[in-house]
Amino acid sequence: MDTQHPDLHPLFQEHLEILKSRTDTALQRGGFDHLVIPSGAVRYQFLDDRDYPFYVNPHFKHWLPVTRAPGSWLVYTPGHRPKLIFLQPADYWHVVPEAPAGYWVEHFDIITIRNAAEARAHLPGDATRCAVIGEENAALDSMVPNNPQGVIDYLHYHRVVKTxxxxxxxxxxxxxxxxxxxxxxxxxxxxxxxxxxxxxxxxxxxxxxxxxxxxxxxxxxxxxxxxxxxxxxxxxxxxxxxxxxxxxxxxxxxxxxxxxxxxxxxxxxxxxxxxxxxxxxxxxxxxxxxxxxxxxxxxxxxxxxxxxxxxxxxxxxxxxxxxxxxxxxxxxxxxxxxxxxxxxxxxxxxxxxxxxxxxxxxxxxxxxxxxxxxxxxxxxxxxxxxxxxxxxxxxxxxxxxxxxxxxxxxxxxxxxxxxxxxxxxxxxxxxxxxxxxxxxxxxxxx
Structure with a gap:
């Protein structure tokens, strides 16, 4: 990817800086210290062990080109590098997501976990200070999506303008x-x-x-x-x-x-x-x-x-x-x-x-x-x-x-x-x- 698109490094860095700036303002308006975004969780069909196709949280993939990593989390705190908590389970039943690689990884602190519950230790301690954007089924202990409307309104409005x-x-x-x-x-x-x-x-x-x-x-x-x-x-x-x-x-x-x-x-x-x-x-x-x-x-x-x-x-x-x-x-x-x-x-x-x-x-x-x-x-x-x-x-x-x-x-x-x-x-x-x-x-x- 990098050899075919050598210009993606500066483009992605600029993209990330724009997202940080938008998020800084959105969090300040909402009175939060952290943006927390779950990638999403797998859903299963009623009375069956078959899962529905997984579709990643669009807020998650706005920050990084990862679309097949259920159970992962992104955390951004103004003034700090964004953190990716990447679930790479020990599993022989399903394809395990490949380790993060490519033009974007150098911009994140990446923590790999083997079990979904391990993510909680790497998320902010006080969930009340977090704007958590995602579906309810992605909740992990006290880290429950609250989807604050003021934060979402700001991020959505500016998301229309592409980097x-x-x-x-x-x-x-x-x-x-x-x-x-x-x-x-x-x-x-x-x-x-x-x-x-x-x-x-x-x-x-x-x-x-x-x-x-x-x-x-x-x-x-x-x-x-x-x-x-x-x-x-x-x-x-x-x-x-x-x-x-x-x-x-x-x-x-x-x-x-x-x-x-x-x-x-x-x-x-x-x-x-x-x-x-x-x-x-x-x-x-x-x-x-x-x-x-x-x-x-x-x-x-x-x-x-x-x-x-x-x-x-x-x-x-x-x-x-x-x-x-x-x-x-x-x-x-x-x-x-x-x-x-x-x-x-x-x-x-x-x-x-x-x-x-x-x-x-x-x-x-x-x-x-x-x-x-x-x-x-x-x-x-x-x-x-x-x-x-x-x-x-x-x-x-x-x-x-x-x-x-x-x-x-x-x-x-x-x-x-x-x-x-x-x-x-x-x-x-x-x-x-x-x-x-x-x-x-x-x-x-x-």
């Missing part, structure tokens, strides 16, 4: 994701089933389902109209009309989130609609700039997509009327996107400040995941879509606006399901950095 190190991690996650997307597209063109496409994706990403940042959406034909489709049919349909894939990748705890839609052979009418949505998406990406209110950008997306619906003959009303009447929400029922980083749907999307104040969603848009203004260093997803969803279309048919809908054309497009196109975009001091399209361009030699 140079974090952006480097997300660029790699984007490269892995785009590589796997190309493999999935090839599998679709080759006539594979949803399950077959999914397996091609995993193979190209070199990640298991549990290592991905979220469950893949692999939707052929009308399944593209199901926003969170996860069924993965094993048999391919008789005709491949369309393919919608929403899938990302992970790297050192950071996520990419990428969506593309493809038309099948001899489906020129659907390809034309994909092209129109793609132009809207690129226009919206170009507006990821300092001070842009994300809620306003979401409303802008509705106006642009309503224009596409009008221009392509799906609606006879104006784009403005379609938005004001809520008709556009029938075809674009979800939010434009969300913050992304340590988590796919990252924190503080509604934050007005670092004291817990929030910004309401625009009226009539209940599913939007972000309303705050965009700051330099923030990374957001931009994912407009158009869908032909039976449930929503049936409701529209019964409304007065139903008379202005070209139902015969909609019936022709039902077999395609829908379109969604999504990029991860970083706000800078100048033009936005499109992590997704940059990764595709690098992959394609452009």
């Amino acid at each position: 140079g190190y974090e952006l480097a991690m997300m660029r790699v996650a984007s490269k892995i994701g785009t590589r796997a997307h190309r493999a999935a597209e090839a599998a679709f063109r080759g006539g594979e089933s949803e399950f077959g496409i999914h397996m091609a994706y995993l193979d190209a990403a070199r990640q298991t389902e549990n290592e991905l940042p979220y469950s893949n959406i692999i939707a052929l034909n009308e399944h593209g109209a199901i926003l969170h489709y996860h069924d993965l049919k094993h048999a391919p349909p008789s005709h491949l009309n369309s393919f919608l894939i929403d899938a990302g990748a992970s790297f050192h705890g950071y996520a990419s989130d990428i969506t593309r839609t493809y038309a099948g052979k001899d489906c020129a009418e659907f390809q034309a609609l994909i092209n129109a949505v793609d132009e809207v998406q690129k226009n919206l990406c170009s507006k990821v700039r300092t001070g842009q209110e994300y809620g306003a950008l979401h409303v802008d997306a509705h106006h642009q997509l309503a224009g596409v619906l009008h221009d392509h003959g799906f609606i006879r009303m104006s784009a403005q009327s379609a938005v004001e009447s809520g008709v556009s929400a029938t075809f674009f029922p979800h939010g434009l996107g969300h913050p992304i980083g340590l988590q796919v749907h990252d924190v503080a999307g509604f934050a007005a400040d670092d004291k817990g104040q929030t910004i309401d969603r625009p009226a009539g848009h209940p599913y939007l995941r972000m309303t705050r203004s965009i700051q330099p260093g923030a990374v957001v997803t931009i994912e407009p879509g158009l869908y032909f969803i039976d449930l929503l279309l049936a409701k529209l048919k019964d409304r007065p606006e139903g008379k202005d809908i070209a139902w015969d054309k909609i019936e022709k497009f039902h077999k395609y399901g829908g379109i969604r196109i999504e990029d991860d975009v970083a706000c800078t001091d100048g033009d936005p950095e499109n992590l997704t399209r940059d990764a595709f361009a690098l992959l394609d030699g452009r």
Whole structure:
């Protein structure tokens, strides 16, 4: 890792100094002396000895790229080096986490323990002086997660702004994701089933389902109209009309989130609609700039997509009327996107400040995941879509606006399901950095 990325040492050191500075302020505001973060504990299935996949506490992996060490702890006390209490159990039933190594270890005091209970001796003695951030099942004796809201509000608000190190991690996650997307597209063109496409994706990403940042959406034909489709049919349909894939990748705890839609052979009418949505998406990406209110950008997306619906003959009303009447929400029922980083749907999307104040969603848009203004260093997803969803279309048919809908054309497009196109975009001091399209361009030699 170090020989391939010699610049990670200074990037990580800078990242750590920023985290320390943020934490110093958060602890002072909350009246605490220490930040204590458990990595998390393994959970077992009800009435069984099978454990669920382990997912590390995002606050833990914010400090160091360790994602598979349940029972470990991080302790930070202002003015001192952060301490990692690393559980490496004596166990022949399971894979034991490898000893810490790499570009980051020199910045931590590392204590290796063989039993989870041993950690308590290395944690601060007075738990009441600790801000302990984690799940309840990670509690160890008196060291119980208290998740002080003031501390969390401050850390979450500032976590939206990525450090140079974090952006480097997300660029790699984007490269892995785009590589796997190309493999999935090839599998679709080759006539594979949803399950077959999914397996091609995993193979190209070199990640298991549990290592991905979220469950893949692999939707052929009308399944593209199901926003969170996860069924993965094993048999391919008789005709491949369309393919919608929403899938990302992970790297050192950071996520990419990428969506593309493809038309099948001899489906020129659907390809034309994909092209129109793609132009809207690129226009919206170009507006990821300092001070842009994300809620306003979401409303802008509705106006642009309503224009596409009008221009392509799906609606006879104006784009403005379609938005004001809520008709556009029938075809674009979800939010434009969300913050992304340590988590796919990252924190503080509604934050007005670092004291817990929030910004309401625009009226009539209940599913939007972000309303705050965009700051330099923030990374957001931009994912407009158009869908032909039976449930929503049936409701529209019964409304007065139903008379202005070209139902015969909609019936022709039902077999395609829908379109969604999504990029991860970083706000800078100048033009936005499109992590997704940059990764595709690098992959394609452009």
